[in-house]
Amino acid sequence: SQQGEEDPQALSIQEGENATMNCSYKTSINNLQWYRQNSGRGLVHLILIRSNEREKHSGRLRVTLDTSKKSSSLLITASRAADTASYFCATDYLASGNTPLVFGKGTRLSVIA
């Protein structure tokens, strides 16, 4: 399976702390994306990092990509209760055509106020 794997499966932190989630994948990629899903809702795209990029920032989000280790991390700084959600990585692996994204199983983040 080409599926990415997030680690940890679940994470519980206090408000104000940083949250770090990791994603590992198996094959060469064009890009890797992170999505957020609030309970019972659709996924929302957070950030996309291309295979030739190593780090990307968006507000309180910081994403890193290590293609040699086939891994990525998502850091949420100064977490808030509203950050409570599931976070998924998705890989666009190298292939021709309109290759669908492959989603991992997600990390459930709980931020306690």
Place this chain on the structure above:
Amino acid sequence: SQTIHQWPATLVQPVGSPLSLECTVEGTSNPNLYWYRQAAGRGLQLLFYSVGIGQISSEVPQNLSASRPQDRQFILSSKKLLLSDSGFYLCAWGTGRSEQFFGPGTRLTVL
């Protein structure tokens, strides 16, 4: 701006009954369209994707089918639902290799 609609939001159906879930996209042309299923507390399983009208690729063999009768309409169907078809169904659209945009989802319970 682009929007994506799914309906119904929730659905309870008996085993053996038919299914039709609809997804429509506004504000974009010739999008790639996707159907995913998400079991409780799990990741997304890609069911079908379409790169154009009448073009459907199936990722997982099952009793579900998909159709794309119009450019911005994607329908997920079943002739006879199974208990295992219960889940959260998500429709998404995208272009090329960029991000995907998801609808609000349909919660299907098969009893």
